[in-house]
Amino acid sequence: MFDILRIAWRNIGRNRRRSVLSAAAVAFAVAVLCFSMALQQGSYAQMIHNTVRNRTGHLQLQHVDYWPDRELTKRMTGIDTLMTAVADTPHMVAAAPRIQTAALVSSDDRTFGATIQGVSPEAETMVSTAADKVITGRFLTDTDIDGAVLGSMLARNLGVSAGDEIVFVGQAADGSIAAGTLTVTGTIQSGMSEIDRSLVIMHVRHVQTAFSMPDAATEIAILLESDRVRSAAHDAIADCLRAVKAEHVAVVEWPTVLPGVEQSMKLDWISGLIMYVILVCVVGFGIANTYLMAYLERIHEFGVLLSLGMRPRLLSMLVYLESALLTLAGIATGLAAGVPIVMYLNHVGLNFGKQAETLMASYGLSAVVYPQLSPLVVGCAVGIVGGVTLTLALYPAIRAANLKPVEALRHA
């Protein structure tokens, strides 16, 4: 076996230029795939991070029937019990109760429809980045029961700023009218106009009172150490809930809350894979010629080997090994070249420039993307390139297995 390997290796060296060119093509394909898959994965990580930190949290506790109606009647109660129950779950960083609903908000002479988000200020600051987006005034504190933080455009449209009063009117959980007066403490700018035009953040206690839903919340957002531990944390929290007999509460993961984000990543990944396979086929056919030639030009020589008593199976293996070794050398070179480049870019980031910034923001990305190398990326790159090229290498090997010594010897 070792001899066969050595012979195969030597044979590769017989036509150096051709071998180097072919291995270089394989290396090129591996490096390109590593880079662009890492770029995709890096942008997904950023999308997940932004989604989780700006909107959903990794996990949410919700009333089992909350989706898809999202009515206040389908709310969770016993919030303090729930918060305590899940507080010590492994991987959990922070949790924050929220109430999402809609209402009309008015200043002295103007009224607008608004998305109400009742939050528990200190807890919310731990889970989401809302407090970092304050542009005027300040975010709520736990004692600001009657305070409100407004989306910047909403505040402008209402003609109010920090210190002014606004009134909200909505529909309480029991169907009665919910109303109250709030003092604006600050405004925030998220960069997404529909949010900036409609968001009102107020204290969850105020929402509970005004909307007749004491000790209730529509969701508890949970931030984890990372997205990787999501399903483990999901199970642990589900166990905690069972322990406190909270049958009306379900744990949902962020892809359930915002399916679009995850599906858009899947769509991007799948369409990427299709194009990679086509690209690797182009490279593969280019290399297939090397494999085939390495076989065709030595038919006479193989005839001699077979006449001397070499088994056809061994010969076929030799031919295949040559192609395989060449491919492996290419893959190794490709990884050796690609991995450090991707690692470096992971460190410094890949800047798409000012021009792309607003557009990328709308996909939940910033203009600098950090490519992320993972076993999945390397596995896919090596798998696609190796899979296609090693399949193409089968053809000369099969031909070699069926070679007739006499005919081969007659071959010019």
Place this chain on the structure above:
Amino acid sequence: MSLLIKMAWLNIWRNKRRAAILLMAMVAGLVGVIFSLGVVSGWISQMIDTAVGTTESHVKVMATGFHENPVIENHFVPPRALHEHLRTDARVRGWSDRVQVSGLLSTADQSVLVTIIGVDPVAETTVSVIPNAIVKGDFFTAARTSQIVVGDRLAQRISKGIGKKVVLTSQQLGGELGAAALRIAGVFDTGNSGFDEHTVYVRKDVLQDMLGMHDEITETAIALHDIDMTEVVSNDLRRRVQSEHLQIYTWQERLPFIVQTLSLSKRMMAPYYGIFYLAMAFGVLNTLLMAIGERTHEIGVLMAIGMRPRNMILVIVMESFMLSALAAAIGLTVGSTLVLWLGHTGIDLGSLAAGANYFGLGRTLRPQFDPGMTAAAAVATIAIGVIFSLQPAFHAVWKTPVEAMNSRNA
């Protein structure tokens, strides 16, 4: 010359299998490029169609300030000159005067923040796809006036069907609260879940009553027969309707997002196509070097009996040119057929539809055939074939005839 061409052609087919493999590599590359060009151009045009076809239209007239801040205070009464101009302009397919505000839609159980669009049902049909996207009921009927048409996602969320009552609330022009009770007349489905959950249509006069308006509107949406005329028509309009209270916007100005996507996708795709061509170039180089290596001896003989190096180079370049031209022809046929066929049947994005919404797509993606870019892709394939045959060609005539004849193998 014709002899050289004949030589080149015969040379290609001396090793049929090798030529076929190189051909396949180039065809696969070209088909990949044409396919992805088709997908990208289909994606962009679908994004434009969706936005333009639902609410944006090609050209919009709005009160100054409404674009930046869509609130009811920024309203206008359409000047007579505007309607007259639109009626006489043959490039205009139709127009629709609308009132657009945000408000609350309430049922007994909940309130949802929605965009309310007040339209004249007949006029709206000439500019928007919504009247044709009705899946239940009608886009308003003649019988009742207090009707509302909602998206299917919203209908699901509030668990209400045709004939059920909802209440709309929004701020009136004077600052008071206006409300109206309406019955659901129809349900539409555009495939865009965000739009379908947060947009409702009512009759314009009903909304005007509710908001304490008379003839005031917030926009005139204008649809053209030909999207490419957008710039010209809007410039004519600007000249005709000169008022500091009115602004005229093209869809490009209203949707910078799409324009940016278009330019970014072009920039991002360029290196990506480059990689495809590089892979093809490698195949050409590898195969030609091999073919010429085998023929070193023979090339030496040809040169010894007086073939000029120039002609030798020409034969080899021609060989590559003909093969890549053949690849371009096959790739063009296969790729265009694929794109046209998929454009006809559509690619079903099924379970990933919510993700497709993020990219401005509906449930099906229809690749679009872009003749200009496709032709360019085919020409680039031939160019790659020619350019990357130069090195092997010069390499072939580098050796003196004697050296070449002495070498048995490459």
